[in-house]
Amino acid sequence: MKPATSVTQALTLWPVDERQLRPGRRRSREQGQEPVQAVLAYEADDPYAVHLLFPYSRGDAGEMVSWQFARALLVVGQATAAGEGDVTVAPHEAAGYLVLTLMPEHGVQLRFLVARALVAKFVEATVEVVPIEREHERIDWDRELAALLGHQAQVRMRETDFPWGSREGTLAAAPDDRNLVVITVPSSVGTPVVWRVSRDELARMVDQARRVVQARGRVIRLAVPGDAELLLGVGAVQEFLLVSFHTALDGAS
Template sequence: MKRATSVTQALTLWPVDQHQVRPGRRHSRPQGQEPVQAVLAFEADDPYAVHLLFPHSHGDAGEMVSWQFARTLLIVGQGTAAGQGDVQVGPHEAAGYLVITLVPEHSIALKFFAARALVAKFAQATIEAVPIDREHERIDWDRELAALLGHRVEVTFREADGCFGRTRTGTLAADPTDRAMVVITVPSSVGSLVSWRVSRDELAREVERARRVIRARSRDILLAVPGDAELLLGVGAVQEFLLASFQTALDGAS
């Protein structure tokens, strides 16, 4: 059976003091301010995290506030208090409810009550989508590493010998195994994808060379697709990629 790739669960939150329940009815629904209609969300491609979404109190209609926290926190919090950061989850003294505490930056903590059964239903659905201890199987580690070393961008190539301006859409991406290299991927003339590696220094030299030449094609870099045609790629797209990748690498090292 095919597993779900995303899980959502509507959830009502009551913003009340955690000790405030109906007098003499320990197991009743917590009382307090008007409830907030929220949504719990989970994506299999980001298996370690869950999101709590609810309307922004001062924003435009439809604007949502999103709190991201560890899926394990939501699971453990059903049985015992969990979390020491900006999101905390734990059982409430009234049977059937949990306390979800959100701590905004430079603000007071906000406590909400939520139905334990709905949270448990959501948590179980995420486990069915991605079992515990198998989260790593759903992560594209090459993509994540590439994001750390530099971003992946979509670019448009023009066929160098095409008189009708034919184009092909491909990508420039950081090589996850060597930060000095760039992986170029583009469809071949028969439709299959072709990838090859070029050094960042070589691309930078081509950018500089193209900018020094004053002619119609001076703003393009000529690239030979292995076993296929020659393509032209705009200098601006290459330069933006190289600069953004360099800045990303600096940010990751800081």
């Protein structure tokens, strides 16, 4: 029997507001709010991360929205508050519950109560697949090195009109011109959309975005023709430009 390489766990998330998080307040189920059904997923090929999947309906179409964050948040968050970015996990005063907070790029902060026992069960199952502190043994370093030497990076882009929506894309140096960057992202129907932009222009966009006072507003906007406007975090772009620049210098020396 082959060892498991993935774990999934169904969850019921109860929406709460700030008042309901105070001691003595009943959980949102008793306040009449509708629960959200979700799934936690873990893959051995991506050993440091977990995915929280939500079903979402837009018109007649249905899709899954995915939030990715570190497995360590679920481990630490059962005992004390963990996370400083888009996702945080913390114990709740009510025994048996955790508070899961999601912050969309442009949207209202979302808070949920989730059963601690289900999270603990999921974490325990992931540890059986990949033990903690042994994640590095499951990473394909040859693939990661190939992506680095090819000046390629995986990035996540958010949709402006749908705060929970995101699409996985890539930044890559053009194989025929090191001064060009190729940006690839799937459209809403899955067809890849490709931009070619000069490295200098992308650097100008990064500089412009970094001048924004609010950290969460530091994004690059990309309009998919006839589809949606996507937000690309400026930090990911800046890191790609720095790595690819130094790699190009090493290759030219």
